[in-house]
Amino acid sequence: MRYTLSEGRDYDSVSEAVDRLLSDVMERMRAVKPDVMIEFRQKYIVPLMRKYGNMFRVADCLNNLLYAPLRPSAPDFLCPVVYTRDGRRYLAAVYGQGVVAKADVRSDNYLFVNGTADDAIIVQLGEELVGTMTVLDCGGSEISRVNVRLDEGVHRLKMPPSGLLHLRRSYTFIDGER
Known part of the structure; x- marks a missing residue:
């Protein structure tokens, strides 16, 4: 079933809505602290996520923690x-x-x-x-x-x-x- 804006939604797709939400969060946080650090911890990561955060922890990659101090x-x-x-x-x-x-x-x-x-x-x-x-x-x-x-x-x-x-x-x- 396809939902439309007329059914009380601001966005027709979930991915558009999530993009807007996360973009707005980053914009507001950077207004308060320009070098804010946002960490994502999840099972996988895609390049688009770099738009919303600057630290990533992925289940299959420890970001070289095992070789650092x-x-x-x-x-x-x-x-x-x-x-x-x-x-x-x-x-x-x-x-x-x-x-x-x-x-x-x-x-x-x-x-x-x-x-x-x-x-x-x-x-x-x-x-x-x-x-x-x-x-x-x-x-x-x-x-x-x-x-x-x-x-x-x-x-x-x-x-x-x-x-x-x-x-x-x-x-x-x-x-x-x-």
């Missing part, structure tokens, strides 16, 4: 957590809801990116961490900064979708203790 987890599940580190920082980007990000490498600075739609991520610390927890929203604005004492083990840490959580180890005393 990034360490993806569970490629067969589209890498729900991706890790990297340098001499000073340990970063985990969490893309899967309910997935545990492991912070099992000692660091003074742990950074967690919430790539999910949830308002929290699950983190497993390999040892106690005493320090500061800072949470930023997707625009880089600070939402909170608190002193924390987190035991070794699993923690559910509140943070906004697309936000950044920074755990910074402190070598000073909190409440008179180390």
Whole structure:
């Protein structure tokens, strides 16, 4: 059955409507932040998709993550957590809801990116961490900064979708203790 505009539709074809929607979204986002990054995660990709985004994760291609300093987890599940580190920082980007990000490498600075739609991520610390927890929203604005004492083990840490959580180890005393 062919639908027409007279039946309450703005567009006769779904593909035209989707093109308009995604084009409008990109235009509005670029007006706010010209270098905005839009990621698509799906089973396949076609060249036209480059019009709507600039980062792509495809099931059969890890975009060379396996050969970069990034360490993806569970490629067969589209890498729900991706890790990297340098001499000073340990970063985990969490893309899967309910997935545990492991912070099992000692660091003074742990950074967690919430790539999910949830308002929290699950983190497993390999040892106690005493320090500061800072949470930023997707625009880089600070939402909170608190002193924390987190035991070794699993923690559910509140943070906004697309936000950044920074755990910074402190070598000073909190409440008179180390």
